Amino acid sequence: MSILSHIAHVPLFEGLPQVQVEDLAMIVTDQVFRKGESIFSEGEEGNGFYVVITGRVKIFKLSSEGKEQILHFFGPGEPFGEVPVFAGQQFPANAEALEQSRVFFFPRKSFVDLIKKNPSLALNMLAVLSKRLRRFAALVDDLSLKEVPGRLAAYLLYLSDQNKGVKDLELNITKAQLASLLGTIPETLSRILAKLGSQGLIETDGRRIKILKKEALQDLAESGGRL
Amino acid sequence: MSILSHIAHVPLFEGLPQVQVEDLAMIVTDQVFRKGESIFSEGEEGNGFYVVITGRVKIFKLSSEGKEQILHFFGPGEPFGEVPVFAGQQFPANAEALEQSRVFFFPRKSFVDLIKKNPSLALNMLAVLSKRLRRFAALVDDLSLKEVPGRLAAYLLYLSDQNKGVKDLELNITKAQLASLLGTIPETLSRILAKLGSQGLIETDGRRIKILKKEALQDLAESGGRL
Numbered sequence: 001m002s003i004l005s006h007i008a009h010v011p012l013f014e015g016l017p018q019v020q021v022e023d024l025a026m027i028v029t030d031q032v033f034r035k036g037e038s039i040f041s042e043g044e045e046g047n048g049f050y051v052v053i054t055g056r057v058k059i060f061k062l063s064s065e066g067k068e069q070i071l072h073f074f075g076p077g078e079p080f081g082e083v084p085v086f087a088g089q090q091f092p093a094n095a096e097a098l099e100q101s102r103v104f105f106f107p108r109k110s111f112v113d114l115i116k117k118n119p120s121l122a123l124n125m126l127a128v129l130s131k132r133l134r135r136f137a138a139l140v141d142d143l144s145l146k147e148v149p150g151r152l153a154a155y156l157l158y159l160s161d162q163n164k165g166v167k168d169l170e171l172n173i174t175k176a177q178l179a180s181l182l183g184t185i186p187e188t189l190s191r192i193l194a195k196l197g198s199q200g201l202i203e204t205d206g207r208r209i210k211i212l213k214k215e216a217l218q219d220l221a222e223s224g225g226r227l
Numbered sequence: 228m229s230i231l232s233h234i235a236h237v238p239l240f241e242g243l244p245q246v247q248v249e250d251l252a253m254i255v256t257d258q259v260f261r262k263g264e265s266i267f268s269e270g271e272e273g274n275g276f277y278v279v280i281t282g283r284v285k286i287f288k289l290s291s292e293g294k295e296q297i298l299h300f301f302g303p304g305e306p307f308g309e310v311p312v313f314a315g316q317q318f319p320a321n322a323e324a325l326e327q328s329r330v331f332f333f334p335r336k337s338f339v340d341l342i343k344k345n346p347s348l349a350l351n352m353l354a355v356l357s358k359r360l361r362r363f364a365a366l367v368d369d370l371s372l373k374e375v376p377g378r379l380a381a382y383l384l385y386l387s388d389q390n391k392g393v394k395d396l397e398l399n400i401t402k403a404q405l406a407s408l409l410g411t412i413p414e415t416l417s418r419i420l421a422k423l424g425s426q427g428l429i430e431t432d433g434r435r436i437k438i439l440k441k442e443a444l445q446d447l448a449e450s451g452g453r454l
Binding site: 077086119124127133 | 410
């Protein structure tokens with residue numbers, strides 16, 4: 001595959017017009033790292049971001065005793081270092097090739113110059129990322145709807161039990177904390193609460209949740225089931 | 228809350244420097260839509276994008292018989308219309324307020340002018356979106372690792388059965404298709420395949436997958452369990 005078609009296949013650049021793929025190809029550096037070779041180190045100036053073409057890269061931190069804590073593995077098509085580089089910050093961790101790896105490097109300065117010359121590159125990349133976020137959010141919803149309603153029902157029943165069986169509950173954590181407790185995101189939790197509300201199982205008003213149909217919640221908690 | 232603090236709390240703009248939040252506040256239009264009021268229609272020029280501040284918005288298409296197909300609901304903090312607007316396209320669907328809703332509108336032209344003047348706004352927004360994508364990807368992994376390995380094991384055993392019990396399988400679909408079949412994304416599937424490989428259950432080489440430990444795969448398929 002040519003450099004152009006490698007770039008066009010990176011999800012971060014998915015669907016960019018050909019002329020912008022060509023612009024990116026003008027600034028890219030094609031690099032190969034040997035197994036175990038360091039790509040960047042924590043604290044270094046983020047002077048560009050990377051995309052794995054072949055091979056695998058690990059991102060890790062070192063404790064003060066030199067113990068390695070692995071944060072991520074990245075494989076073909078995945079960018080790394082782009083969050084700090086876009087934000088103009090230093091690299092917050094180390095990157096090292098796990099096996100011989102081919103990596104494309106995009107220097108920050110040239111990338112900023114491209115955007116100044118042609119803001120539509122940035123707009124298109126924002127569109128690409130927004131679209132991927134939508135897809136992920138839908139997937140999280142889909143995966144969560146199988147389990148989170150059951151866990152939520154169990155949690156509400158637990159709260160009620162803890163409070164002598166009252167049905168008028170007041171959450172003492174935020175919805176964001178509750179979402180995280182249930183292993184999902186606030187947006188999905190809101191959708192589940194709305195659905196339980198429209199089915200008449202509960203009634204919500206801010207942090208107050210009123211249990212309307214205790215038996216239905218028990219069924220949901222026991223089946224662990226999908227709404 | 229002031230317009231500035233509403234903008235600063237929108238996830239799309241999370242962590243932008245104060246001066247860029249102020250820039251955004253200069254171009255925003257604060258709008259209120261009544262219940263049932265149309266916000267934009269399919270095919271209209273995408274001359275700006277929206278963020279829900281309060282209320283709820285539905286995005287829908289109309290079939291040729293006028294039947295409504297709902298694509299999304301958006302609530303507080305969620306942007307809508309931004310994918311086509313960033314990409315410079317027409318709106319691909321209709322938007323309507325489900326209840327009285329306060330919505331911030333960011334005109335495309337003023338937004339592009341901001342980016343031309345100061346590319347770091349675009350870079351920071353790219354950083355925000357990349358970071359959210361990371362968070363979602365981790366969540367998808369987390370949710371998928373509970374079920375996808377079991378489904379993958381069941382699928383591989385099924386393929387083997389279909390082929391008179393051979394252990395050397397050749398997928399006749401792409402990995403992206405297989406991921407979608409298993410209800411996950413290619414990146415998560417790759418991680419699961421790598422993990423099964425490192426545990427010695429299978430060996431993969433492109434589309435070829437060799438079953439090494441059939442019994443262990445059967446256990447995984449039956450438990451539906453986490454790796």
